[in-house]
Amino acid sequence: LRVNPLRSLILAAAGNDAIRKLVATTPISRDVVRRFVAGETTAEAITVTRTLVDSGLTVTLDYLGEDTTDAELAEQTVQAYLKLLDRLHAENLAERAEVSVKLSAVGQLLDETLALNNASRICAAAEQAGTTVTLDMEDHTTTDSTLRILDELRRTWPWTGAVLQSYLHRTLDDCARLAGSGSRVRLCKGAYAEPEQVAFADKHEIDVGYVRCANALLAGDGYPMFATHDPRLVEILSERAKWHDRKPGSFEFQMLYGIRPDEQLRLAGEGHTVRVYVPYGEQWYGYLMRRLAERPANMAFFLRALASR
Ligand code: FAD
Numbered sequence: 575l576r577v578n579p580l581r582s583l584i585l586a587a588a589g590n591d592a593i594r595k596l597v598a599t600t601p602i603s604r605d606v607v608r609r610f611v612a613g614e615t616t617a618e619a620i621t622v623t624r625t626l627v628d629s630g631l632t633v634t635l636d637y638l639g640e641d642t643t644d645a646e647l648a649e650q651t652v653q654a655y656l657k658l659l660d661r662l663h664a665e666n667l668a669e670r671a672e673v674s675v676k677l678s679a680v681g682q683l684l685d686e687t688l689a690l691n692n693a694s695r696i697c698a699a700a701e702q703a704g705t706t707v708t709l710d711m712e713d714h715t716t717t718d719s720t721l722r723i724l725d726e727l728r729r730t731w732p733w734t735g736a737v738l739q740s741y742l743h744r745t746l747d748d749c750a751r752l753a754g755s756g757s758r759v760r761l762c763k764g765a766y767a768e769p770e771q772v773a774f775a776d777k778h779e780i781d782v783g784y785v786r787c788a789n790a791l792l793a794g795d796g797y798p799m800f801a802t803h804d805p806r807l808v809e810i811l812s813e814r815a816k817w818h819d820r821k822p823g824s825f826e827f828q829m830l831y832g833i834r835p836d837e838q839l840r841l842a843g844e845g846h847t848v849r850v851y852v853p854y855g856e857q858w859y860g861y862l863m864r865r866l867a868e869r870p871a872n873m874a875f876f877l878r879a880l881a882s883r
Contacts, residue, residue: 581867585767588863597859610832610865611638612854616654619854620661622831623671630842631850633671634708634828635662638855639679648681648692654855655696663703672706672735674851677720690723697731708735708758708799713766714742714773721748732756735799739764740784741773749787753794760799760828761787765864785810792818792825799849801828803837822846830865 612622623633637654639647655673662668673696680692693709700707709724711717720736727734735758738745742764752759763780764773774780784802788811791798800811808827815825826847829838842848853861866873 582767584863584867588860607858607862610862611858612831612852614854614856616658616661619658619852620665622852623667626850627667627670629839631838631848634674634849634851635671636674636710636851636853638853638861639857640676640712640860641678641683642681643683645681645684645688648679648688651679652692652695656699659699659703662705668703668705672708673700674708674710676710676712677723678712678716682716682719686719686723690726693723693727697727697734701731706733706735708737708760711737711739714768717742733758735760737762738787740787741768741780743772745783745787746790749790753791753796755795757796758799759791759796760801761791762801765868781807788814792820798825799828800825803829803834
């Protein structure tokens with residue numbers, strides 16, 4: 575089974591300015607966006623976080639934005655995270671809610687040192703607030719740089735989390751390197767359109783890669799974070815965790831806000847730590863396009879909403 579050509583098409587459209595303008599100005603987009611995005615403001619993000627935490631879930635918050643080529647915009651993103659971390663602390667949510675950061679939103683495409691400095695400020699604020707940071711992983715051209723920045727950050731904040739993508743050929747090696755004590759690794763399939771020189775295109779190979787990587791992480795001493803909505807993988811991971819004698823609490827499941835909410839609660843009800851990835855902010859376009867590309871049903875939801883206008 576090959577990856578859906580629709581996926582490549584939508585991901586290509588994500589980079590097209592005319593399509594971006596069309597989607598952004600279509601009134602229906604707001605409703606569709608709301609299904610996957612918590613809101614545009616810190617206050618809205620906090621309200622959604624409170625509801626999720628009260629229902630027994632944990633949260634990682636993402637201030638939307640990526641591929642910034644302007645240092646001023648990167649600074650605005652840092653300020654948004656500092657404000658968010660302050661609110662999480664003030665609202666007593668820091669124990670159950672951390673933040674996810676895209677390095678390309680804090681200057682990685684401009685200068686790696688700028689991104690490191692900005693990410694350091696976010697980590698310092700997270701430490702003060704009593705929570706942690708996970709570095710999202712973006713397309714393969716940034717993987718080495720992101721892992722270098724991760725290593726630097728972990729010298730001061732060893733709890734800084736990484737994301738590894740099972741569609742990349744390199745990922746089993748990265749898992750082995752990052753499976754040590756104190757590490758936090760989110761394992762996902764990967765959401766970007768990647769060339770076949772670096773990534774598997776075949777769904778089955780991506781899934782097999784996921785299970786191999788999960789085994790490597792479970793066999794290590796770190797804290798694996800399994801980010802997937804795939805029911806078959808969730809079942810295999812639960813079984814593999816038992817086999818590795820991993821108790822609930824020594825690893826976690828993660829899912830995206832708005833996707834399989836019943837399953838999130840079911841797993842939490844079984845005693846698992848379940849973390850919901852909650853994006854918020856005005857720059858929702860790239861995020862929304864990746865969600866639409868992932869699943870024909872998400873696209874159908876978008877088209878139905880358009881047709882009902
Ligand atoms: P898929 O192969 O998309 O779906 C498998 C099965 O899951 C489907 O057949 C269906 O049964 C079920 N399913 C999927 N979606 C739905 C739905 N909407 N409703 C009902 N059932 C559904 N990617 C990155 O590249 N970098 C990151 O930093 C990153 N961070 C992430 C953080 C979290 C918490 C999560 C959950 C994902 C993240 N991703 C990231 C995205 C990830 O790489 C995948 O693109 C995304 O999760 C889709 O893959 P999947 O494992 O859910 O399975």
